[in-house]
Amino acid sequence: MKKPIGTTARTAEICPESGVWKVVGSPTTTAPIAKGNRMPPYRGNAVTWTLISYA
Numbered sequence: 001m002k003k004p005i006g007t008t009a010r011t012a013e014i015c016p017e018s019g020v021w022k023v024v025g026s027p028t029t030t031a032p033i034a035k036g037n038r039m040p041p042y043r044g045n046a047v048t049w050t051l052i053s054y055a
Contacts, residue, residue, distance in 0.1 A: 003051060009039045011046035018055040024048040 003017035008024070015021075018035040022028060023042050032055065033039065039049050 002054065005051055007051040009049050011039050011041045013039050015039055017051055019051050020053045021049040022052045024050055
């Protein structure tokens with residue numbers, strides 16, 4: 001079963017769902033991340049990512 005849009009994950013956690021993820025806060029960015037990969041840092045910092053669409 002797919003995780004809902006709006007699911008969050010922190011840098012270094014395992015991605016719970018393949019899709020497009022957006023950094024919470026500012027500055028922000030989006031990135032396609034596959035389920036099972038580690039959530040990346042952004043600009044060298046640990047961040048929280050939010051799932052905004054499915055792959």
